[in-house]
Amino acid sequence: SQKIEQNSEALNIQEGKTATLTCNYTNYSPAYLQWYRQDPGRGPVFLLLIRENEKEKRKERLKVTFDTTLKQSLFHITASQPADSATYLCALDMRRSGAGSYQLTFGKGTKLSVIP
């Protein structure tokens, strides 16, 4: 079955630097991959979606890449700020054919701490 691996449980970086988080999956390439942010005790918040035919997507200080050959997505936060400290989850669709909805499966997340 499809497995999602986020290679770092925790990442500490200095304010102003670029944070890079990695998400790898093991089997088939999904139609798209998503990244969410989760703060303690809160629900995940959608950040970015990237499709299999897109190499890169940007939103303000965020950038996501998707390499279906490497089966990997990278998530970058440039000019990081202490307010960016949170757990970042990658998620992909375990779509069942013919279904109106789908199963979004999450990785275990990377806890990012931006140090002032």
Added chain:
Amino acid sequence: AAGVIQSPRHLIKEKRETATLKCYPIPRHDTVYWYQQGPGQDPQFLISFYEKMQSDKGSIPDRFSAQQFSDYHSELNMSSLELGDSALYFCASSSTGTGEEKLFFGSGTQLSVL
């Protein structure tokens, strides 16, 4: 803008009791999902409903059941509660067919089983 509303925010139950969690999706969203998140764990998919019909089932125990009502709100019913059921339960909703299949999550219900 309206968000996904879950109630209650916190729930404390004893072992073998029953709990009901409620979810009100974003208006005009056609799909509702339930996730369970244990401490330090990633959210685990339980079950989903599309247009009030169950559409996908994940790792939901047989002791749990869920339904979506005519007004699109959903309830997760949990019976014979066990200590291991203590977790944060999230409901999420989405609007399929928009090309942006992102989920909007509620703030969750923290269930503690004593």
